[in-house]
Amino acid sequence: MSDEEYSEYEDEEVEEEEVEEVEEAEAEVEEEAEEQEEESGENLNEAEKAMLAAKKRHENDEQAKLDDYEKIRRAEREKEEEELKKLKEKQEQRRLAREQEEREAAERKKLDEERRKREEEDRRARAEEEKKKKEEEKLKKAQMMGGGFPGQQQGGRNFVINKKEESAGVGDRFGNIVQAKQEMGMTKEQQEEAKTVFMQGIRKNIAEASTILPNDMKAKIKELHQRICKLEAQKYDSEKRHERQEYDLKELNERSRQVARANNAKNGQINSDDTGGRHPPKVQIASKYDRQIDRRNFKERRQVYENKVAFPCFPGVPPPPAIYEKIIKKMDYEIQQELDAAEEEEEDY
Missing domain, CATH: 1.20.5 (Single alpha-helices involved in coiled-coils or other helix-helix interfaces)
Structure with a gap:
């Protein structure tokens, strides 16, 4: 044992001895106080003894209440510590589950990326192979039509420009837009059918309750x-x-x-009635001046254009004089004769 450890050990022993001495002194003081109270109690009368007994009871009650409070507080503290411990455990479990899900998602993303790259490489390889085959077929056809042989080398172009492949690339590039337009153009029945098929695919991945063991159910x-x-x-x-x-x-x-x-305003094509919405602008049939002073309704204005021989009617201007026609009315017996003649003609027919 080193000197430092030995000195520390001695200091601890000294401190323990001092604590024991202090406790013994306090116990002696309490015993002396109790003895003095007992001696003084013998010299007290009945009233003072009753007061002293009441004081002791009060102190005992207070001490009992304090002990009960400490017990309750200790139980609550233990309960809070237990709940805090459970919460920390749940938090740790959620963190581990989240990390596991993130790892699985990263793994799935990596696998999807690798699969997409493989599909892209396969598609490019197929496109290159098809392009090469078409070039060879075209070259053979040109050689046969030119009187040569397939193995004979001839001058001229040694490449083929295939516009169809370029258009196919554009189609692949904008395939998602075409698919989106197709989905937007689907009817309600088609959407319901696609939804049903998708839900059936999800339902197949979920096992039946009867096939699951009771231990695995939870x-x-x-x-x-x-x-x-x-x-x-x-x-x-x-x-x-x-x-x-x-x-x-x-x-x-x-x-x-x-x-x-x-x-349009910059080019002078602005229309004051064009609000810029989806509806076309309003057709003007009268100027602002006419709309303010003309009190005719639409029907009255339309009658002016329906009657071609009508005189124009403007607000504030008196209409032209009316043209009267002389009409000679018939007598009652003449009207009756005409009706009888018409009835006879109908009977003859």
Whole structure:
């Protein structure tokens, strides 16, 4: 043992001895106080003894209450520590589960990327092979038509420009746009059918309850619950993203209309009644002056154009004098004779 360790050991022994001495002194003081109280109690009268006994009872009650409070507080502290421990364990489990999910997602993403690269390489290889075959067939055809042989070397171009391959590349590039247009053009029945097929594919991946063992049922329920929670989160994110996209589309359409309106105004093609919306501008049938002073309705204005021989009628201008026609009315017996003649003609027919 080194000197430092020995000195520390001696210091600890000295401190322990001092603590024991202090405790013994306190115990002696308490014993002396109790003895003095007992001696003084013998010299006290009945009232003072009763007061002293009440004081002791009060002190004992307070001490009992304090002990009960300490017990309750200790139990609550233990309960809180236990709950905190459980929460920390759950947090750790969630962290581990999240890390596991992230690793699985990264692995799936890596596998998808590798599969996509392989498919891209295969597609390029097939395209190159088809292109090479077409070039060879075209070269053989040219040689046969020129009187040569397939193995004979001839001058001229040694390459073939295939425009179809370029168009195929463009189709591959914009395939997602075409697919999106097809999906947008689907009818309601087609959408329901696609949804049913998709739900059936998901249902096939879920095992029947009768085929699951009782021990694995809890784990399967937990797995399905986690999957539902994740799908709900994805659904919420997709809805918010859809709302944001709709807002962006409306804003972009409004901006495009404003830009077109500004360009038309710059070129002198602006129309005051064109609001820039999806509806066409209003057709003007009268000037602002006529709309303010003319009180005729649309029917009255239309009658002016329907009657070709009508005189124009303007507000504030008296109409021309009416043209009267002389009509001689018939007598009652003449009208009756005409009716009788018409009835006889009908009977003859």
